[in-house]
Amino acid sequence: MKKFKIGIIGVGSISNCHIDSYLGNDRAELYAFCDIDEEQLKKQGEKYHVERLYTDLEEFLKLEEMDAVSVCVWNSNHAACTIAALKAGKHVLCEKPMAVSVEEAVMMRQAAETYQKTLMIGFVRRFGRDCAMLKDLIASDNFGEIYYAKASYLRRNGNPGGWFGDKKRSGGGPLIDLGVHVIDLTRYLLGNPKPVSVYGITFRKLLDRKQLKDKKAYVSVSSTPEDVCDVEDLAAAMIRFDNGAVLSVETSFSLNIKKNVGKLELFGTKAGAVLDPELELFTETNGYLSNVSFDAKTSLELKEMFQNEIDHFISCIAGEADCVTPKEDGVDMMRILEAVYESARTGHEVVLS
Numbered sequence: 246m247k248k249f250k251i252g253i254i255g256v257g258s259i260s261n262c263h264i265d266s267y268l269g270n271d272r273a274e275l276y277a278f279c280d281i282d283e284e285q286l287k288k289q290g291e292k293y294h295v296e297r298l299y300t301d302l303e304e305f306l307k308l309e310e311m312d313a314v315s316v317c318v319w320n321s322n323h324a325a326c327t328i329a330a331l332k333a334g335k336h337v338l339c340e341k342p343m344a345v346s347v348e349e350a351v352m353m354r355q356a357a358e359t360y361q362k363t364l365m366i367g368f369v370r371r372f373g374r375d376c377a378m379l380k381d382l383i384a385s386d387n388f389g390e391i392y393y394a395k396a397s398y399l400r401r402n403g404n405p406g407g408w409f410g411d412k413k414r415s416g417g418g419p420l421i422d423l424g425v426h427v428i429d430l431t432r433y434l435l436g437n438p439k440p441v442s443v444y445g446i447t448f449r450k451l452l453d454r455k456q457l458k459d460k461k462a463y464v465s466v467s468s469t470p471e472d473v474c475d476v477e478d479l480a481a482a483m484i485r486f487d488n489g490a491v492l493s494v495e496t497s498f499s500l501n502i503k504k505n506v507g508k509l510e511l512f513g514t515k516a517g518a519v520l521d522p523e524l525e526l527f528t529e530t531n532g533y534l535s536n537v538s539f540d541a542k543t544s545l546e547l548k549e550m551f552q553n554e555i556d557h558f559i560s561c562i563a564g565e566a567d568c569v570t571p572k573e574d575g576v577d578m579m580r581i582l583e584a585v586y587e588s589a590r591t592g593h594e595v596v597l598s
């Protein structure tokens with residue numbers, strides 16, 4: 246059985262989910278790590294017993310026997326790392342968001358086409374059991390026409406700090422970091438319709454709330470007093486798709502709400518559904534309004550989602566599966582995100598051709 250030799254570019258916090266899942270796949274072999282932060286590189290090397298450690302991407306990509314890489318660097322470096330890896334003949338699994346602009350995303354797609362390698366985008370929510378169940382229910386026509394959807398990913402006090410708040414490295418705030426997950430999941434559930442128009446708003450009112458005395462609720466991976474915070478703290482948008490469906494989305498790092506919200510609602514002609522986080526259906530039975538709950542666990546499990554994602558990536562590079570989260574969907578997502586920011590800036594709806 247062929248074992249695929251895997252490299253990781255960027256061995257920060259999310260790399261752990263990738264690495265653990267490669268270790269959970271018996272056709273993957275953890276081969277080498279690359280990170281510009283030498284201390285972090287050494288720490289992860291020791292933790293996972295990986296000895297091929299590189300701070301120089303070019304040197305790392307010279308490892309001819311390495312088949313594929315996960316790109317887990319901050320957003321503004323996704324494009325450069327991905328294109329270099331594709332050019333070096335590696336298959337790439339790139340974390341979400343694909344890039345920080347449509348222009349970059351298109352260049353990444355073109356590089357994958359030129360060098361004929363798999364470029365998969367880490368839309369991990371597509372690999373959750375909640376998504377699989379909803380897809381199944383939708384495919385069996387339990388919903389009729391789904392014409393409206395609402396998605397919320399709101400944090401009361403959850404700016405992660407570090408590069409997440411620094412627009413140069415992140416490309417934006419909660420929209421590009423959190424909103425991307427629920428917009429993509431909804432679009433996938435709707436059958437990947439094309440976005441045709443977007444109206445968006447963003448606010449920078451509460452920033453990263455460093456002034457709070459109660460830090461208990463603070464989600465922080467790497468915040469220091471020197472951190473820049475120049476991203477939005479709330480974003481909302483109405484996205485219209487070519488099948489007539491409309492998605493209303495809202496997402497925040499900081500917002501004066503009672504508690505964090507992670508919720509997705511679908512509204513169809515035969516039934517509606519909410520994921521909050523368990524799945525519930527609202528329909529009619531024999532002329533009576535009825536609610537359907539499920540005995541099976543329907544909420545998402547992080548470990549399981551990443552394992553499914555990595556297993557799928559390995560199947561794709563083995564030529565056994567068509568990619569479920571292809572580069573084309575990454576480009577479409579960047580068109581939506583860029584349009585929300587543009588609409589917020591101009592105050593006008595953005596029409597996508």
Ligand SMILES: NC(=O)c1ccc[n+]([C@@H]2O[C@H](COP(=O)([O-])OP(=O)(O)OC[C@H]3O[C@@H](n4cnc5c(N)ncnc54)[C@H](O)[C@@H]3O)[C@@H](O)[C@H]2O)c1
Pocket residue numbers: 254255256257258259260279280281282285302317318319320322326340341342367369407408422466467
């Ligand atoms: N799928 C998910 O649910 C999920 C969750 C968290 C983060 N992410 C994504 O994963 C990526 C990384 O996020 P994180 O939380 O792990 O951040 P992190 O800061 O913990 O790790 C990023 C690492 O990349 C390294 N790095 C940056 N530029 C580099 C380059 N050019 N070459 C090599 N190393 C480089 C940094 O030194 C750092 O160690 C982001 O794109 C983020 O959006 C996805």
